[in-house]
Amino acid sequence: MRRTVVTGVGVMAPGGTGREQFWARIVDGKPAIRRIQAFDPSPYRSQIAAECDFDPAAHGLTAREVRRMDRFVQLAVAAADEALADSGLDLAAADTDTDRIGVTLGSAVGATIRLEDEYVVASNHGADWHVDRRHVLPFMYQSLVPSSAAAELAARYRVHGPAAVVSTGCTSGIDSLGHALTVIEEGSADVMIAGASDAPISPITVTCFDAIRATTNRNDEPEQASRPFDADRAGFVLGEGSAVLLLEEYEHARARGAEIYCEITGYAARANGFHMTGLRPDGFELSEAILHAMDGSRLVPEDLGYISAHGSGTRQNDRHETAAYKRVLGETAYRVPISSIKSVVGHSLGAIGSIEMAACALVIQRGTVPPTANLTTRDPECDLDYTPLEARDADVRHALSVGSGFGGFQSAMVFSGLGEAA
Structure with missing residues (x-):
């Protein structure tokens, strides 16, 4: 490969x-x-x-x-x-x-x-x-x-x-x-x-x-x-x-002696076939994309060091996404730092997925997890570690980013540090 x-x-x-x-x-x-x-x-x-x-x-x-x-x-x-x-x-x-x-x-x-x-x-x-x-x-x-x-x-x-x-x-x-x-x-x-x-x-x-x-x-x-x-x-x-x-x-x-940020180790996309703008509350379709991206990376939940959330700031998406993480990661979902940079740069529709992947590359290179701005009163149904307000230092070897789009599109990608094996 x-x-x-x-x-x-x-x-x-x-x-x-x-x-x-x-x-x-x-x-x-x-x-x-x-x-x-x-x-x-x-x-x-x-x-x-x-x-x-x-x-x-x-x-x-x-x-x-x-x-x-x-x-x-x-x-x-x-x-x-x-x-x-x-x-x-x-x-x-x-x-x-x-x-x-x-x-x-x-x-x-x-x-x-x-x-x-x-x-x-x-x-x-x-x-x-x-x-x-x-x-x-x-x-x-x-x-x-x-x-x-x-x-x-x-x-x-x-x-x-x-x-x-x-x-x-x-x-x-x-x-x-x-x-x-x-x-x-x-x-x-x-x-x-x-x-x-x-x-x-x-x-x-x-x-x-x-x-x-x-x-x-x-x-x-x-x-x-x-x-x-x-x-x-x-x-x-x-x-x-x-x-x-x-x-x-x-x-x-x-x-050619290039400096390498990270490696793409997993990617998957799914369509929910459910509704043009609606999402199933159990997060199934997004969880399937995450699961297959992680399988491609040969990762178990404990390997994840950071998740760049879709985190659009709509009630429907935030709860759907939280359910998807719990469905795939189990109890580990409560221990992985997650954040949404849309709280800072807004939602640029099709562009945001690449912007968030750029953030993941920098997170792996620089060892800092960006915060979710404005997260002051947590939704009780969104009870994971969404990194409120302040960045934190972290040694991130594997970063997952997810996206959810109108039409029922659900995608996930994993960036990984090269490590000694490379």
Whole structure:
């Protein structure tokens, strides 16, 4: 079996761009949530979000690239640039085989901002049923087709291996890495530029979540509004961002002397076939994904040193997730530190899975478990160790991350330290 390791990490997240600012923010447990600045949120039930203070020019994007790319692609490019630089992989080197390097990117909603903005212009704010294409930008095809994100990255780095976009709702970030893992394991590539990106903070997205009352209405206290596992939670906080990881076949990484964060040792995905947005209270479908990911890693419950929770901050998800941990881990579930970084950076839909996996890589490398911010009044049904308020030091050899998405998607992935055996 070909092994897959992480050799580079790039993150664009709320509260500070770049891997180090992201890490400092989640360890401090300081939420990067505020009243929406991208547009006037006054008409909406939920008026807050976790926005990125992102300047594309500062990250090397030209005016032409900015005009061509939706914001979610811009974020992905910036994160990928950082991950490649972090990995030390020289794409221009004579011995770099770019035919063996591929791209996989996850996204739940793609070019939401560009599509909405251009429709508003073309339709005269919805007044015209028949729109005139002359009034929109010439790059609408790229915005309509989510695969444009992977194509942009492949073209930017001139790599010719497998390229794909994975869109499985809020599990897209984990599933994107899972697809890249499979590509490397089967031998179709030696390196994969893999991750996810979403920039969904727009009127249409806010309206949709308002309609089902999934997002919080705690508009007067933005920094305290994302409250996973807390009895006083009122829904999730919408976010945006991107994380890209440089995944590499182990022998390939070792041959070039790469610094290795960790190894992907397990991955599994399941669909519940139950309800578009609902979850079974017993956590069965998520527990099955966790169980199979752990089986792939050859782990027993006592081996887990940290769990990065989905932890969206909705009553339904938090209780479903707690039940899943108990179902798989038994009494050990009470002893494993768990936390949700969505309490700090919000829920960036398809991107968050890769952002949380980036956090897991850093947890293993740096020996610190980030806290769940705002967890002050624990829900009695969420009675596990959800690491309230303060980070803690921990020697984490194996970290599990889970995701749950509309449509019934459930995914789990395990990162492990290499250890002496490697």
